[in-house]
Amino acid sequence: MRIIENNIIKEKLYLEELENGLKVMIIPKKGTNKKMAIIGTKFGSIDNHFINPKTKEEVIIPDGVAHFLEHKMFEQSDGTNSLDTLTAMGVEANAYTTNDHTAYYFEAVDNFEPAFKELLNYVFNPYYTDQNVEKEKGIIDQEIGMYDDDAISKVFYNALECMYEKCPVRIDVAGTVESVDKINKDILYNCYNTFYNPSNMILSVCGDFEPDYIINLIKTNMKKIEKLDKIERIYPEEPEKIYNAYKEEKMDVSIPTFVIGIKDKVEKENIIKKELILNILLNYILDENSKLYKELYDEGLLISEPDLEYEYSDIYSHMMIFSYSKDPKKVFEKVKEEIRLLKDNGLEEKVFNRVKNKIYGRLITSYNSPAQVGRIFMRDYMNNIISFDYLNEWNNINIEDANKELKDRFIEDKMILSIVNPK
Amino acid sequence: MSYISKTIKKGITLHTIKTEKYKTNLIAVFLTFPIIKEEATKNTLIALMLKRGSKLYKTREDITNKLAEMYGASLDSGIEKSGDNHILKFYLESINEDYLPKKEELFKESINLLFDVVFNPNIEDNKFNEEFLKQEKYSLEQIINSKIDNKTMYALNRCIETMYEGKPYGIYKYGYVEDLKNIDAYNLYEQYKKIISTCKIDIFVSGKNDDIESIITENKEIKKLNEREPYFIKNGEPSNKNAERYVEEKMDVKQGKIVLGIDVINNEKDLRYSAQVYNAILGGTANSKLFQNVREKASLAYTISSSYMKLKSNIFIRAGIEIDNYEKALNIIKEQMEEMKQSNFSDKDIENAKRAIITNIKNIKEEQDIEISYYYGQELSDIKTSIEEYIQNIENVTRQDILDVANSVSINTIYFLRN
Numbered sequence: 001m002r003i004i005e006n007n008i009i010k011e012k013l014y015l016e017e018l019e020n021g022l023k024v025m026i027i028p029k030k031g032t033n034k035k036m037a038i039i040g041t042k043f044g045s046i047d048n049h050f051i052n053p054k055t056k057e058e059v060i061i062p063d064g065v066a067h068f069l070e071h072k073m074f075e076q077s078d079g080t081n082s083l084d085t086l087t088a089m090g091v092e093a094n095a096y097t098t099n100d101h102t103a104y105y106f107e108a109v110d111n112f113e114p115a116f117k118e119l120l121n122y123v124f125n126p127y128y129t130d131q132n133v134e135k136e137k138g139i140i141d142q143e144i145g146m147y148d149d150d151a152i153s154k155v156f157y158n159a160l161e162c163m164y165e166k167c168p169v170r171i172d173v174a175g176t177v178e179s180v181d182k183i184n185k186d187i188l189y190n191c192y193n194t195f196y197n198p199s200n201m202i203l204s205v206c207g208d209f210e211p212d213y214i215i216n217l218i219k220t221n222m223k224k225i226e227k228l229d230k231i232e233r234i235y236p237e238e239p240e241k242i243y244n245a246y247k248e249e250k251m252d253v254s255i256p257t258f259v260i261g262i263k264d265k266v267e268k269e270n271i272i273k274k275e276l277i278l279n280i281l282l283n284y285i286l287d288e289n290s291k292l293y294k295e296l297y298d299e300g301l302l303i304s305e306p307d308l309e310y311e312y313s314d315i316y317s318h319m320m321i322f323s324y325s326k327d328p329k330k331v332f333e334k335v336k337e338e339i340r341l342l343k344d345n346g347l348e349e350k351v352f353n354r355v356k357n358k359i360y361g362r363l364i365t366s367y368n369s370p371a372q373v374g375r376i377f378m379r380d381y382m383n384n385i386i387s388f389d390y391l392n393e394w395n396n397i398n399i400e401d402a403n404k405e406l407k408d409r410f411i412e413d414k415m416i417l418s419i420v421n422p423k
Numbered sequence: 424m425s426y427i428s429k430t431i432k433k434g435i436t437l438h439t440i441k442t443e444k445y446k447t448n449l450i451a452v453f454l455t456f457p458i459i460k461e462e463a464t465k466n467t468l469i470a471l472m473l474k475r476g477s478k479l480y481k482t483r484e485d486i487t488n489k490l491a492e493m494y495g496a497s498l499d500s501g502i503e504k505s506g507d508n509h510i511l512k513f514y515l516e517s518i519n520e521d522y523l524p525k526k527e528e529l530f531k532e533s534i535n536l537l538f539d540v541v542f543n544p545n546i547e548d549n550k551f552n553e554e555f556l557k558q559e560k561y562s563l564e565q566i567i568n569s570k571i572d573n574k575t576m577y578a579l580n581r582c583i584e585t586m587y588e589g590k591p592y593g594i595y596k597y598g599y600v601e602d603l604k605n606i607d608a609y610n611l612y613e614q615y616k617k618i619i620s621t622c623k624i625d626i627f628v629s630g631k632n633d634d635i636e637s638i639i640t641e642n643k644e645i646k647k648l649n650e651r652e653p654y655f656i657k658n659g660e661p662s663n664k665n666a667e668r669y670v671e672e673k674m675d676v677k678q679g680k681i682v683l684g685i686d687v688i689n690n691e692k693d694l695r696y697s698a699q700v701y702n703a704i705l706g707g708t709a710n711s712k713l714f715q716n717v718r719e720k721a722s723l724a725y726t727i728s729s730s731y732m733k734l735k736s737n738i739f740i741r742a743g744i745e746i747d748n749y750e751k752a753l754n755i756i757k758e759q760m761e762e763m764k765q766s767n768f769s770d771k772d773i774e775n776a777k778r779a780i781i782t783n784i785k786n787i788k789e790e791q792d793i794e795i796s797y798y799y800g801q802e803l804s805d806i807k808t809s810i811e812e813y814i815q816n817i818e819n820v821t822r823q824d825i826l827d828v829a830n831s832v833s834i835n836t837i838y839f840l841r842n
Contacts, residue, residue: 009446009522031444034789081719087709088771090778109785138722145678146725146743149574252675254568289487297483303562324565354491361495364518368445369790423675 001211006388009367013377013388014211018218021199021227025377026214027206029370035112035207036374038105039123042382043069043195045175046099046168046315051232052194058234062182064140064175065191067097071136072188073104075127082122091115099169100313101382107371112207117221124223126192128185137180144174151253151420152322158247159259159320159418165243166236169316197228204378206370235315240265241413248419256421258328260335263414264317272385272393275310276359277405280397282308282319283355284347285338292338301325301334313383319409332417339410347406352399363390424788426798431626431640434651438798439636440629440791446522448530448630449791450515452541453799455623455655458509458591464563464598465606465614470500470511471559472611476545476552480536483555489536493529494518498540505803506734507591507659513541514792519631530632534642542644544615550608551615560603567597571674574840575726578680579739582838585670586662586684592735623653625802629791657805662686662737665835672840679746680840683756685738687731689831695733696816697824701832702731702738703776704768704825705759710775712759712768717742723752734803738832746841753837763829766822773822780817784810 002015014026045067049060073095074083086093086106093106093115104123106115147153157172164170174180205214242263267274286292288305296302306323325331366372380387424442431437456466480486490496496517503510515537517529545552571577580595587593628635639645662684687698699707706713706729717727727742744752762768787797787810801807808816 032789033785081709083709087779088775090782092782093709107786109782109789135719135722139718139725142678142723142743142745143725145745146575148677151572253572254570255565255572287491289484289491294484298558300558300561303565324569354488357493358491358495360524361493361518364446364494364522365516368447 001215004386004388006391008391009364009388011367013386016215018198019227020222020225021197022218022222023202023381024215024218025202025204025381026211027204027373027377028209028211029206029373030208032208032370033109034107034370035109035205035209036105036107036371037116037119037203037205038103038374038378039119039201039203040101040103040378040382041195041201042100043102043191043200044098044100045171045173046235046313047195047233048168048171049234050194051234052190053229053231054193059190061187061191062175063171063179064173065183065187066102067174068136068140068180068183069188069191070095070097070102070104071140072128072133073122073126075132076122076125077127082118085118086115089115089118097173099173099316101379103375103378105375113217116217120218120221123196124225126189126196128188130185133183133185133188137183140174140180141177144172144177144180147172147174151251151257154249154251155257155259155418155420156320156322158249158420159261159416162244162247162416162418163242163261163263163318164316165239167238167316168235169313194231198225199227200231202378202381204374204381206374206377238315242416244416246417248421250421250423253420253422255324255326256328256419257322257324258331258420259418260321260332261416261418262319262410263416264312264319264409266312266315266317271312271383272389273397273401274405275312276390276393276397277402278310278319278409279308280352280355280359280402281406281410282310282321283358284351285342286321286335287355287358289354292334296331296334301327301331328417328419336412336415339406339412343407343410346403347399349399352402356394356397360394363394428798429636431645432648432650434653435624435645435648436626436802437636437639438625438627438795440627440794440798441631441635442629443631445519445630445791447516447518447791448533448628448632449795450533450537451627451795452513452537453625453627454511454541454618455508455625455653455803456618456621457654457656458504458507458594458596460594461602462614463509463594463596464602465611466509466511466618467502467596467598468559468563468606468611469615469618470502471563472551472555473513473540473544474498474500475555475559477539478543478545479539481545486536486540493532493536494523496529496533498537502596504592504594504596507656508803509596513537530630531638534638538642538644542619542648546612550612553608556608556611560606563597564600564603567595567600570595574674574676574680575741575743578682578838578840579741581670581672581840582682582684582739582836585668585836585838586665586737588663590660590663591656592659592662620649621651621654623655624648625799627795627798629795655803657803659735661688662735662835667834668836670836670838672838673842674840676840676842678743679749679842681742681744681749681752682838683740683834684836684838685740685832686835687736687738687828687831688833689827692827694736694824694828694831697820698731698736698738698828699733699780700773700776700817700820701763701825701828702729703779704772705729705738705763706740707731707776708779710772712762713740713756716759717752717755721751721755723748723755749839749841760829760832764826766826768825770822773820773825777817777820781814784813784817
């Protein structure tokens with residue numbers, strides 16, 4: 001077992017790869033009663049075209065399969081439902097699907113051990129029938145319907161559709177009512193057998209326990225699964241330029257919502273540093289302390305601090321600024337203008353340091369709850385990152401690098417605007 | 424972990440939760456007073472104005488810059504309705520001094536900043552800043568109007584408004600657009616003086632510093648506060664007698680939202696613990712009757728749940744459904760309520776429900792803000808219950824208790840949002 005210790009946050013990570021390829025991360029947290037376990041597979045909505053590593057067949061699947069699989073993992077062949085079983089143990093269990101991964105988790109105060117065994121059992125024992133697959137379609141249709149009425153979800157998807165022409169990140173995680181209708185049990189098994197191999201998965205555990213105890217629990221409770229080769233995923237070639245600069249839609253809301261998207265190059269090197277700098281820059285430009293926010297607030301163009309996000313995977317990389325405004329187009333112009341000014345004049349040292357401190361505080365705060373810690377470590381490791389490295393790298397961030405990234409990444413031709421207007 | 428509650432002045436209570444569990448200190452100030460329709464808008468506006476600037480930190484930028492320098496400390500405020508009370512909540516979270524890159528008195532700075540914001544507003548010539556007020560009135564207008572944006576919350580709010588029309592609990596917590604025009608910088612300051620000198624004040628600190636009490640009692644803003652006979656409501660007014668009133672509203676939505684507002688009325692027995700167990704069996708968990716029957720068996724919904732509101736003794740059942748399936752869904756919901764009445768639930772159901780509730784109770788001590796909310800809830804209640812007693816009270820609930828709830832429930836209002 002590899003032990004990685006961090007002196008800034010005063011926590012340790014125990015890391016082990018099992019024979020079947022499963023990567024296990026254990027972050028002990030003394031003195032807490034809460035425990036959490038999360039198991040993630042690198043299978044999200046973007047993985048819709050791949051080569052089955054066993055049959056070597058090329059497979060193209062309908063939109064929404066990863067999410068559908070997540071819904072169907074809980075049902076067991078003996079007629080039980082693991083979500084019910086876990087709920088009955090008094091633990092909070094759930095699952096989610098994103099663009100690039102799917103995860104199953106639970107949080108417990110009591111009954112950690114039986115819940116952990118149940119997790120290891122249901123995630124590795126699929127049970128799909130024609131009947132239980134059909135039944136799920138009505139439920140998922142209502143989930144899609146819920147998001148159809150949600151302006152926030154709409155404005156984000158429209159932003160992705162603007163930035164990307166071909167990349168499957170532009171597809172809704174849940175798919176559409178039509179694509180979901182095409183899903184059947186054979187498709188589910190094919191995807192399950194490909195992506196739910198332990199070699200494509202990470203298990204992360206956080207709570208007050210000894211690492212050996214966890215490793216033993218896994219070894220004695222996980223069924224034997226043969227390690228598969230690396231999965232070959234086929235993604236369309238995405239042009240560097242944006243697809244559409246603007247998209248507008250009308251819904252029954254009180255005030256327009258908007259997303260400003262900035263498309264970025266996909267890179268594999270120095271990701272941590274890049275992510276920290278981009279977050280600093282986004283906050284520098286438009287967080288609640290920024291000069292621009294003050295100006296927009298005073299003019300009534302913004303009423304609350306925008307959400308600022310940088311997101312990336314192996315095939316996409318972009319920034320998004322989300323908020324509400326009576327005039328999103330004007331906000332967009334002001335943002336572009338501010339970026340031009342900052343590029344010309346360079347960043348101010350004092351402001352830069354203030355934002356840098358703020359990012360540091362956020363990194364520290366994220367270690368408060370076991371639930372958050374477990375999730376963050378799993379998700380970061382999907383991108384081959386050990387979460388501690390954000391804290392380590394923070395010290396090395398300087399204003400020169402930030403000025404350079406500002407010039408390289410915040411390019412006007414790569415910006416889009418998505419708006420949802422009131423009717 | 425230790426919890427100590429201490430009256431530092433009449434009407435002003437300091438609650439100290441000493442813990443080493445977290446990387447942060449969380450400080451909270453809650454101002455509690457009865458909710459009144461004519462004053463609700465003003466009180467919300469006060470919360471917004473306080474965050475616009477204090478005596479020491481004149482503008483919003485001065486405050487946020489200070490916060491950013493304090494390693495991204497965060498200052499949040501919230502406006503809540505709890506029973507028939509209106510509560511202005513202010514929180515400041517900052518990282519614990521042990522995790523700073525260099526030594527600083529961050530806890531003391533946090534206290535000073537938060538108290539300056541709440542108790543030392545930027546007042547000149549007996550009024551709030553006019554320009555800021557104009558902006559905050561605009562901002563509040565947007566907040567009030569945005570009520571329709573989240574359809575799920577909107578439907579719930581509309582159901583509550585119908586049940587409590589004309590009563591304090593039916594008041595919208597952010598207030599009303601038409602009341603904004605009568606608010607000016609002078610009368611808003613008058614209102615501030617009134618609430619700050621009469622409201623119940625609770626100060627919470629969760630963190631690991633040893634000098635919490637002395638730092639707070641020595642703070643000059645705390646020294647300035649007067650003693651008071653705190654005025655707040657313990658048991659508010661009950662809902663209107665609606666007897667299954669149907670309210671339908673149309674909007675351009677794809678999915679319909681159904682909300683059933685239910686009264687739990689029993690004058691002989693205290694049902695607050697048994698109602699929690701009843702609710703968990705009916706619709707509180709993934710094992711519940713509603714989740715199993717409306718979602719898993721009939722595939723009618725993705726979201727279906729029920730929740731129990733202790734202070735008002737109400738249960739709210741909510742579902743997002745295909746609009747044409749309204750009758751079908753409503754019938755299944757009513758059937759399941761009837762099943763509860765007929766005692767058609769197993770001992771295992773009772774056991775599972777208790778486990779789920781007890782897990783939530785045990786979680787109280789695992790998150791700073793939840794723990795603060797729990798102790799605050801105790802403050803508003805006549806009966807003080809420790810977490811251990813709370814768990815025991817849930818364990819003690821019997822089948823008969825649950826049946827007593829089943830026989831005490833009545834549908835007050837059915838609200839349906841559709842196209």
